[in-house]
Amino acid sequence: MNLRNIAIIAHVDHGKTTLVDAMFRQSGIFRANQKVAERAMDSNDLERERGITILAKCTSIDWHEHRINIVDTPGHADFGGEVERILSMVDGVLLLVDAAEGPMPQTKFVTMKALRLGLKPIVVINKVDRPDARVEEVHEEVFDLFVALEASHEQLDFPLLYASGRDGWASENSGATGGDLAPLFERIVDHVPPPVANPDGAFRMLATTLEYDPFLGRVLTGRIESGRVLHNQVIKALDREGAEIETTRVMKLLAFHGLQRTGLASADAGDIVAIAGFQKATVADTLCAPEVTEPLEADPIDPPTLTMTFSINDSPLGGREGTKVTSRQIRERLLRESEGNVAIRISETDDKDSFEVAGRGELQLGVLIETMRREGYELSISRPRVVYRNDEETGALLEPIEEVVVDVDEAFSGTVVDSISQRKGELVEMKPSGGAKVRMSFLAPSRGLIGYHGDFLTETRGTGVMYRIFHGYGPHRGAVPGRRNGVMIANGRGTSVPYALWYLEERGPLFIDSGVDVYEGMIIGEHSRGNDLIVNPLKTKQLTNIRAAGKDEAVRLTPPRKMSLEQAIAYIDDDELVEVTPKNIRLRKKLLDPNARKRAERAAKGD
Secondary structure (H helix, E strand, C coil): CEEEEEEEEECCCCCHHHHHHHHHHHCCCCCCCCCCCCCCCCCCHHHHHHCCCCCCEEEEEEECCEEEEEEECCCCHHHHHHHHHHHCCCCEEEEEEECCCECCHHHHHHHHHHHHCCCCEEEEEECCCCCCCCHHHHHHHHHHHHHHCCCCHHHHCCCEEEEECCCCEEECCCCCCCCCCHHHHHHHHHHCCCCCCECCCCCEEECCEEEEECCCEEEEEEEEEECEEECCCEEEEECCCCCEEEEEECCEEEEEECCEEEECCEEECCCEEEEECCCCCCCCCEEECCCCCCCCCCCCCCCCCEEEEEECCCCCCCCCCCCECCHHHHHHHHHHHHHHCCCCEEEECCCCCEEEEEECCHHHHHHHHHHHHHCCECEEECCCEECCEECCCCCCEEEEEEEEEEEEEHHHHHHHHHHHHHCCCEEEEEEEEECCEEEEEEEEEHHHHCCHHHHHHHHCCCCCEEEEEEEEEEECCCCCCCCCCCEEEECCCEECCHHHHHHHHHHCCECCCCCCEECCCEEEEECCCCCCEEECCCCCCCCCCCCCCCCHHHCCCCCCCCCCHHHHHHHCCCCEEEEECCCCEEEEECCCCHHHHHHHHHHHHHC
16 A cells, blocks of 8 residues: 655644544545544643644544555644654645634744755645635745745745635635545645655664553554564664664554554554554664664654652642542652653652652643643642753753744844843844744753743733744853742631731732632732731731621722643742642642741751
């Protein structure tokens, strides 16, 4: 069977999964009357809510003696460490664009990677039946985007299709109003070259993605570069330097067909398959026949740049909402995560109730915490810290540096440059990117960027787009300004009272509303000054013979400042924690007792 391997790139709500559903139906993967969940490819709840693809997924369809493998790509830079590796499995890309919104900045990251790898895109303008569709302008915007991303002449001469994924048709004619997806299938078959592979050589495959299956263990997915692999065959894994990691049997050989993974007796060069049976092999390793000694060339796995401490929730409100609260349960869950997520590293601390979790960014670690929270775990999370190194020759302290690429309106460029400069970032390049926008590249330390994304959106009024990619380790750049304000800390346990909060509002913005359970050491607001302030949110109006105490309903409170999980993690200081439960996110001091905090502060000054 002739093979075609393509990746699909699309912004959220541009109709990618709806179009893929229609491709499934018209290629015969689903029966005409079969009930299938909408947006079948976004199977993860967090992906549906946040509108991001977190996990790279593979599927395939058959069309007129052709097998078309489709890979869904993560678009966010925190999950983009695998993007280049994933794109190396395919020979073409399908860029899906909304006929009204046009190409969105969030798709630029993956499109840029695909163009740099020399892949020739097929552009599909979707939802052309929308009343506000502006097909010709969107076509020009896509062309301008490719020019700004420095596409070659061949890449600029891209095939263009007009489609309605919801109604299941595509056409090369901009005035079409119906039909089927045959033009799309034909264009993929004609425009995307078959994979370049050696069917006669010894079996070799580069592991591109890793997942953990409770029944199969480690499952490694990749494209077979040469030869044939058989179920139950003995194969080995080589690392990037060619050292042998382990030898095993192929316990399960799986291919992707629609939404199902089906077992195979054998697979040939060029196909994308998953192999189960290895205990140690991971992404970027070469899976091969026993006689092979040379590994396939592979990009190294980006190292973790941030680390957080995950510990049990020992607050006075701990154990009320979660079903998994012990350190043993947390440890087992984190080790299971590290089995299937190459970007995360877990290490135990001297304190058996806490664990160091290292990853590539706040969003990635935030997704892990949110996933665990929904599974019923209760956790205490520390402020993110960067992973330092020492120079092998000089012994100088090195810190992770990231390449930061921002697209902003010209009016906001000065503000962004100033803000990143204060965080020890240096401007490397600045050029217009079309549409009165400017693209700027910076090299900035990872620790300076912790919590910056929210400020960046405020500075650009929500219109700016920022990508962060690990650049390398560089000399330590000195102190970065931290949080300027102190916090308001509750002095006792109970339920917050409107009367008390009304008086506290003049001290700074509050994080809680009335009627909320609080405890000693819990952070309930931000102090307008630089020092921490212990306050009483439980104080009620005193009864006297002149004034009644029952007038609390007349108090009008300013709505509290509610933080998302990522905002809370970025906000806290080194002596603070985020308490995460299935129903609440609270901020607290590490040491709840004010006397213990004073002793720790004196000890730190004494050092």
